[in-house]
Amino acid sequence: MSSLDAVTAWVTNYRKAWESNDPRDIADLFAENAAYFTEPFAKPWLGRDKIVEKWLKRQDKPGSTTFEWHPLLVTDDLAMIEATTTYPRKTFSNLWVLRLDNLGQARQFTEWWMRHPDPKK
Template identity: 50%
Template sequence: MADALTTWIDRYRRAWESNEPDDIRALFTEDASYRTEPFAEPWDGHIEIVEGWLDAQDDPGAATFEWRLLGQDGPVYFVEGVTDYRDGPIYSNLWIIRLAEDGRAEEFTEWWMEQEPDQD
């Protein structure tokens, strides 16, 4: 099912670049929850997820994203990523994604921390 994760992240990046509501909805089950921080109130369901995403959207091409799978427990994936904003900070990311059988996310939680600039 790691192929399902790669497909999901590719679709996430497409939605990140397009900010199209249909691309965003396609990532999540109708009753999914999306947490932008581990203890934040989640965005629940397609309406809240799309609204929250669009309120916090990035401009297309604003960032690059590299990731690797840290582990998997059944349908739950643990992903480490780095988001590098062209005109801004670099963030370390940890994602926990629970995929439904159809490949959409039922739950998504992200942690992100700004990396310190190099001291060279």
């Protein structure tokens, strides 16, 4: 089940987990049997424990990014989110597909990320 309030809360908590890299913050985002697709056709990380493990292996340094987002679509079944992530030397456009359960945890999360061209080239 999705609503704009639930999606906003989830993205806020995702950003908190992104900045803290605290295993509890990460785990709280996902249902026990969630699937996290780091790219649309990648093999998903399956289950909360695996998601936490894989996240921590790829974590960003806290304070190293800025993040702006807005919802493109929110229905009872899914949310699509457009975002921009800026690192010190690179910027990415993001598209997220998020499916929340009745508790507001992700049961499925898929991200697309596209690096912006380097303006100096």
